[in-house]
Amino acid sequence: xxxxxxxxxxxxxxxxxxxxxxxxxxxxxxxxxxxxxxxxxxxxxxxxxxxxxxxxxxxxxxxxxxxxxxxxxxxxxxxxxxxxxxxxxxxxxxxxxxxxxxxxxxxxxxxxxxxxxxxxxxxxxxxxxxxxxxxxxxxxxxxxxxxxxxxxxxx
Amino acid sequence: xxxxxxxxxxxxxxxxxxxxxxxxxxxxxxxxxxxxxxxxxxxxxxxxxxxxxxxxxxxxxxxxxxxxxxxxxxxxxxxxxxxxxxxxxxxxxxxxxxxxxxxxxxxxxxxxxxxxxxxx
Numbered sequence: 001x002x003x004x005x006x007x008x009x010x011x012x013x014x015x016x017x018x019x020x021x022x023x024x025x026x027x028x029x030x031x032x033x034x035x036x037x038x039x040x041x042x043x044x045x046x047x048x049x050x051x052x053x054x055x056x057x058x059x060x061x062x063x064x065x066x067x068x069x070x071x072x073x074x075x076x077x078x079x080x081x082x083x084x085x086x087x088x089x090x091x092x093x094x095x096x097x098x099x100x101x102x103x104x105x106x107x108x109x110x111x112x113x114x115x116x117x118x119x120x121x122x123x124x125x126x127x128x129x130x131x132x133x134x135x136x137x138x139x140x141x142x143x144x145x146x147x148x149x150x151x152x153x154x155x
Numbered sequence: 156x157x158x159x160x161x162x163x164x165x166x167x168x169x170x171x172x173x174x175x176x177x178x179x180x181x182x183x184x185x186x187x188x189x190x191x192x193x194x195x196x197x198x199x200x201x202x203x204x205x206x207x208x209x210x211x212x213x214x215x216x217x218x219x220x221x222x223x224x225x226x227x228x229x230x231x232x233x234x235x236x237x238x239x240x241x242x243x244x245x246x247x248x249x250x251x252x253x254x255x256x257x258x259x260x261x262x263x264x265x266x267x268x269x270x271x272x273x274x275x
Contacts, residue, residue, distance in 0.1 A: 019261055020260075020261045023261030023262065023263065024171065024261060074167070077167045077170070077171060078167055078170055079170070079174060089166070089167065092165050092166055092167045093167045095165065096165045096167050096168050099165075099212070099239050099260075100239045100260045100261055102239065103238065103239025103240040103241075103259075103260065104239065104240075104241070104259075106240060106242065107240060107241050107242040107245075107259075111242055111244045112242075112244045115212055115239070115240060116212075117164075117212055117213075117214060
């Protein structure tokens with residue numbers, strides 16, 4: 001795998017995301033890379049979650065999902081079908097998703113470092129101005145948007 | 156029938172671990188759950204499980220501190236991590252503190268079978 005000083009390569013972020021996705025959500029509905037995504041996450045209603053890494057490498061990993069994706073992945077992770085799900089379940093599932101992606105990104109970067117617990121919000125992600133985007137993987141799942149981005153301090 | 160303690164602060168992940176245990180052939184065992192390292196420590200003492208599968212990053216007390224506290228008290232319950240972090244550094248820390256293995260998330264039932272074989 002390729003690693004730069006500032007952050008992981010897009011190909012690595014994509015590979016990690018696809019691996020997490022297929023392990024827990026199956027391959028029935030594939031996660032397809034999207035090349036024409038606008039800079040603002042393209043969903044009216046979204047869930048987002050982030051973890052930070054501090055140490056040998058410092059940065060943050062963020063997952064953004066449309067509400068439909070967040071609900072569907074929560075159902076799949078909990079192995080429930082049509083039962084109603086609580087916001088707490090969605091927050092738990094989305095948080096665990098970013099935890100897995102973030103933990104694997106951390107493993108690629110120089111260490112030792114520490115990973116924070118996930119912070120989850122109903123809404124799009126906002127990023128601090130002292131951070132710059134170093135990798136962004138945009139995808140669609142069942143026609144709905146998914147984004148994983150990595151931010152690091154400005155050089 | 157053996158008793159397996161699954162510690163993770165995520166209810167979703169505990170369910171996935173329990174489901175994966177079933178898929179790996181451990182359906183007949185008694186499975187109990189803990190929400191963090193402190194809860195894991197308390198339940199290990201109270202319930203005397205035969206195996207602990209624990210997350211690393213958890214509120215209250217993390218998994219490595221729980222393992223260290225167990226070993227410091229003389230408790231030798233077999234302990235394995237199931238965590239999103241699989242770096243060499245984390246694996247070395249896990250092993251030196253007394254963990255038998257570290258399963259990195261995402262995982263498959265085959266990974267569980269491989270690491271749990273012969274333990275129960």
